[in-house]
Amino acid sequence: MGDVSKTVQIDGGSACDGIVAAELSVFHYRSFEAFTLQLDPGVTVLVGHNAVGKTNLVEALQLLTAGVSFRRPAPVELLREGCPSGRAMLRLMGEGRLLDHAIEVEEGKRRFIKNGKNTNAAGIRGVLPSVLFCPDHLDMVKRSASARRAALDSFGVQLNAQYGKLLSAYERTVEQRNNLLKECPSLDLLEVWDESLARTGAALLMHRRALLERIRVRFIEVYQAIAPHEVPDVAYQASIGVLPDDRDEVSELFLRVLRERREEELRRGLTLVGPHRDEVVFTIDGRSARDFGSQGQQRSIVLAWKIAEVQVTRDILGRYPLLLLDDVMSELDADRRNAIMGFIADEIQTIITTTNLGYFSQDVLDRAKVVRIGAEER
Ligand SMILES: Nc1ncnc2c1ncn2[C@@H]1O[C@H](COP(=O)(O)OP(=O)(O)OP(=O)(O)O)[C@@H](O)[C@H]1O
Ligand SMILES: [Mg+2]
Known part of the structure; x- marks a missing residue:
């Protein structure tokens, strides 16, 4: 396995050039009564035993940057059990500004607040995008196609507001x-x-295809830094067939396929083709990674995809996202752990949770802020 830090260039810049997450405070949120966490502009490691609330904090960070949580909680699930209301607040700093993002839950409803004003998830997105990597993602290659579409879409909506609007409009139309x-x-x-x-x-297909093409370039680069002798690839496979370049032609193709499938769709009462049925196909040396990849190769794919997301954010927005690594160190072998560690330069604001600091090199621990989360914090 190669050394990612040496092979994949992280070109200049620093988190301090952009916006950083400075302080997370929660009140009657999940397992916490009240808790405030100061975040380092570089690396913050949250260490603590199982069930002390590390993932709960990562979830709050994701909610307050991406506007969604990987757990997709109902609003009341965010409330500390037995409490009528609660909130999480993230203070962001940078570009000469202070920004406050908050989520409040009351009477079974949640609302997002940005600098004191009500907003929605879309209003939270885009200020400081985040990339989350957690154990749930590790089998992304093996799972159903919806997991891979979700990976692409949840990233896309953070980078481009239009992507989010199109995705919601498309999903409503299908329903x-x-x-x-x-x-x-x-x-x-x-x-x-x-x-x-x-x-x-x-329109959604144009966005997805363009985004995947940008991720693809970085993905191949990073994967080959991890496994230099393998040839990885990723492709968008549209259920309506090979996509023409032009959007109007894509739309015409879509209509033609709908007509061909009309009888079957009426019989089954379902829309059987379209972006909600598409695939993101990973290959290694030309063979499907889903069907033929080893577990290690499949994990390298996810790792390379996540790192590619970080780089593409920088390519598109000119600044790095907040990187959230929840409990992945224990799931990866030493080589892949080193690949992640090599990649996390000081330029990328990163929050890592772990039960065991033994997974980290002394070098990382020396430059990271280590915060112990104990049962007493809850
Ligand atoms: N709404 C809630 N009210 C009270 N407690 C909650 C709520 N939601 C989750 N919890 C509790 O939070 C704890 C889990 O927290 P979390 O998943 O953040 O742990 P963790 O530190 O990440 O643990 P691990 O190291 O095992 O991943 C569980 O004990 C769970 O019961
Ligand atoms: Mg956890």
Whole structure:
């Protein structure tokens, strides 16, 4: 295995050039009564036994940067059990500004607040994007296609507000069209919906394809730094067929395929083609990594994908995201741990949780801020 830190260039810049997360405070949130965490602009390691609330804190950081949590909690699940209300607040600093992002839960509802004003998840996104890597992600290659589409989409919506709008519009259209298909609609009405689905779907496909192409370049670079003798690749496989370059042509192709599948769709009451049925296919040496990859190769793919997300954020926005590494050290072997460690330069603000500092090199521990989370914090 090669040394990622030497092979993959991290070109200049520093987290301090952009926006950094400075302080997270939570009140009646998950397992916490009240807790404040000061974050280092470089690396912060949260160390503590199982169930002390490390992932709960990472989840709050993700919610307050990406606007969503990988656990997809109902609002009341965020509340400390038995409490009527609670909140988490993140203070962001940089570019001569102080910003406050908060999420409050009250009466079973959650609301996001940005600098004292109500907003929504989309209003939180984009200020400081975050990339989360947690054990849930490790089998992304093996799981169903929806996990890989979600990986692409959850990254895309943080980088581009239009991506998020298109994705929601497309998902709504599929849902409404599915309802319609179950009701034996008139042909005229169905065609109106087909037009709308094809138009929104084509626009979403353009975003997905462009984003995947950017990730692909970085992904290959990083993977080959981890495993120099293998040839990895990743491709977007659209369920409507090979995509033309032009958006209008994509839309026309989509419409043609919808007509071909109409009978079957009416019979099953389901929209059977479109971006919600597409695949992101990883290969190693030309063979499907899902079917033929070893567990180690599949994990290297996820690791390379995550690092690629960090770099693509920098490529597109000109600054690094907040990197959240929840409990992944214990899941990776020494080579892959070293690959991550080599990659985390001071330029990338990183929060790492662990139960065991033994996974970290002395060099990392020397430059990191280590925060012990104990049962008394809860
Ligand atoms: N809404 C809630 N109210 C009270 N406690 C909660 C709530 N949600 C989660 N918890 C508790 O938080 C604890 C888990 O916290 P968390 O997952 O952050 O632990 P962790 O430190 O990451 O542990 P591990 O090292 O095992 O991953 C559990 O004991 C769980 O019961
Ligand atoms: Mg945890």
